Amino acid sequence: MAESFDKMKVEFTGHEESVQALAATVHDSGEVPEKYIRPEIEADPPAADAGGNALPTIDMSRLLDPEFSVEESAKLGSACEHWGFFQLVNHAMDGGLLGQTKADVAEFFGLPLEEKSAVAIPPNGMQGFGHHFVFSKEQKLDWVDLLFLATRPAQERSLDLWPTKPSTFRDTLDKYTTELASVAEQLFRFMAKDLGVDQEALLGTFKGLPQCVRINYYPPCRQAGKVLGLSPHTDGVGMTLLLHANDVQGLQIRKDGEWFSVHALPGALVVNIGDVLEILTNGKYRSIEHRAVVNPDKERITIAAFHSVHLPCTIGPFQELGDARYKTVDGLDFTKGYFAAKLEGRRYLESLKL
Ligand code: OGA
Ligand code: NI
Numbered sequence: 001m002a003e004s005f006d007k008m009k010v011e012f013t014g015h016e017e018s019v020q021a022l023a024a025t026v027h028d029s030g031e032v033p034e035k036y037i038r039p040e041i042e043a044d045p046p047a048a049d050a051g052g053n054a055l056p057t058i059d060m061s062r063l064l065d066p067e068f069s070v071e072e073s074a075k076l077g078s079a080c081e082h083w084g085f086f087q088l089v090n091h092a093m094d095g096g097l098l099g100q101t102k103a104d105v106a107e108f109f110g111l112p113l114e115e116k117s118a119v120a121i122p123p124n125g126m127q128g129f130g131h132h133f134v135f136s137k138e139q140k141l142d143w144v145d146l147l148f149l150a151t152r153p154a155q156e157r158s159l160d161l162w163p164t165k166p167s168t169f170r171d172t173l174d175k176y177t178t179e180l181a182s183v184a185e186q187l188f189r190f191m192a193k194d195l196g197v198d199q200e201a202l203l204g205t206f207k208g209l210p211q212c213v214r215i216n217y218y219p220p221c222r223q224a225g226k227v228l229g230l231s232p233h234t235d236g237v238g239m240t241l242l243l244h245a246n247d248v249q250g251l252q253i254r255k256d257g258e259w260f261s262v263h264a265l266p267g268a269l270v271v272n273i274g275d276v277l278e279i280l281t282n283g284k285y286r287s288i289e290h291r292a293v294v295n296p297d298k299e300r301i302t303i304a305a306f307h308s309v310h311l312p313c314t315i316g317p318f319q320e321l322g323d324a325r326y327k328t329v330d331g332l333d334f335t336k337g338y339f340a341a342k343l344e345g346r347r348y349l350e351s352l353k354l
Contacts, residue, residue: 016130018113019145023219032221035141038228041293046252046259055253055262056083058271060183061090063190076187077194080273080281084288085253087268088187088241093179098267100168101176102245105301107166108147109217119147119161126339128161132214133231133343143227143294145217151177151305152211173213177305180241180269181209184307187239187271195281197318205280206238207310218250218292218300229292229300232345235274236338237308242270248300254289254345275338275349276309279326282317289345308335327352 019036026032056079062072079086108116121130129147147163150156151173163169185203192202218229229250242251244264251262251270264270278287294300309315309331316328329337329352341348 018116019141019143020109020217020219021113023143023221027220027222032223032227035139036143036227037223038140038226041225041228044259046261054260055270056086057265057268058086058088059090060088060092060186063186073190073194076190080191080194080277080285082286083253083255084273084278084286085262085290086271087265088183088271089265089268091183091269093183093269095267097172097175097179098243100172101243101303102301104166104169104172105147105215105245105303108163108169108215109145109299109301111165115165116163118165119163121148121161127158127212129163132339135342139342140231142230143218143221144229144292145219147215147217148212149173149215150210150212152181153208176303177211177213180305181211181307183269184211184239184241184305185209188307191277191285195284195318195321197320201318202280205276205309205313205315206307210308210310212306212308214304214306215245216292216300216302216304218294218302220297220299221294222296224294224296227294229294231343232289232291233343234287234289234346234349235272235304235306236276236335236348237274237306238276238280239274239307240272241305241307242272243303243305244270245301245303246299248295248298250293250295250300251302252291252293254291259291274306274308275352276315276334278349279315279329279352280318282321283325284321287346287349311335325354327354 058076059072062068116129119128121128127149188203188206189199192199221227249263252259253262273285273287275287277285311331313331314328315331315334317324317326338348
């Protein structure tokens with residue numbers, strides 16, 4: 001993927017300001033700059049909390065247990081169709097590793113800006129510490145700093161952009177993303193079964209489990225209700241596995257036209273279907289619009305691991321799933337198009353419908 005990121009030549013304008021540094025000055029003295037103020041959220045608030053955790057929970061240990069697998073797979077399929085999102089529990093990832101991962105990313109973002117800037121996104125690059133989806137000086141900005149890295153396949157890593165502080169960072173990220181990729185692979189297999197499509201065909205699209213991570217740091221904001229951590233979007237990949245790296249919530253998903261707050265269970269992975277799986281499944285599985293809001297007092301850190309297509313490939317609906325309702329597109333063109341489009345809900349995906 002690193003190589004393909006280089007091929008993409010996406011032109012983000014390089015928005016240099018660290019939101020974390022800005023948040024500190026806003027906290028001490030003053031007002032949030034106008035370019036971060038998002039009047040649309042007041043007009044489009046989340047629905048009154050419908051009793052918290054409505055999001056389906058899928059239990060990996062049940063998927064893997066012959067006695068419960070059929071029942072749990074049906075639940076998985078239904079979650080992918082109706083929600084496009086679920087929480088994965090009992091995923092068997094090593095607790096110590098998760099703890100170390102959380103500690104290392106928190107420590108990285110806690111470093112002075114000069115030290116984080118050692119891995120700043122280079123001009124016209126995509127990987128490193130900085131911001132994505134900034135195309136003009138006029139546009140509104142998200143209240144987030146990020147660290148974006150290609151993690152798989154291993155030979156495509158741009159290690160020069162992997163932090164060396166804290167000293168355990170690289171090793172931890174390597175182990176975390178490796179374990180996560182096998183969780184993703186297992187999920188792809190159960191999804192193929194549920195869909196009744198050939199497992200190897202589905203797995204083939206994600207051959208070698210290409211993966212990148214977007215580590216999001218949302219600083220606290222005194223005017224949290226006026227800023228957005230992450231604009232409404234869908235993920236331009238097969239599937240995303242999100243880890244809450246501290247215990248601060250903020251993810252919202254759009255279901256039946258309304259925003260719902262997600263309450264991630266401790267230790268759970270929040271999984272969502274991306275645009276590619278929506279296309280492959282001919283719309284059966286849904287790539288749901290989501291956004292992140294900011295906490296007034298606490299920083300929020302999440303690690304989104306995106307599982308994307310193996311290039312070169314073509315992305316189009318499985319024939320077994322009926323008359324195609326989406327165009328068949330080249331995988332690299334699709335990914336380029338995703339990054340060249342503004343983060344605007346489902347707009348890019350909708351443009352690929354027939
Ligand atoms: C993402 C994403 C949500 C969150 O990185 O694509 O949707 O809560 N993150 O950080
Ligand atoms: Ni996302």
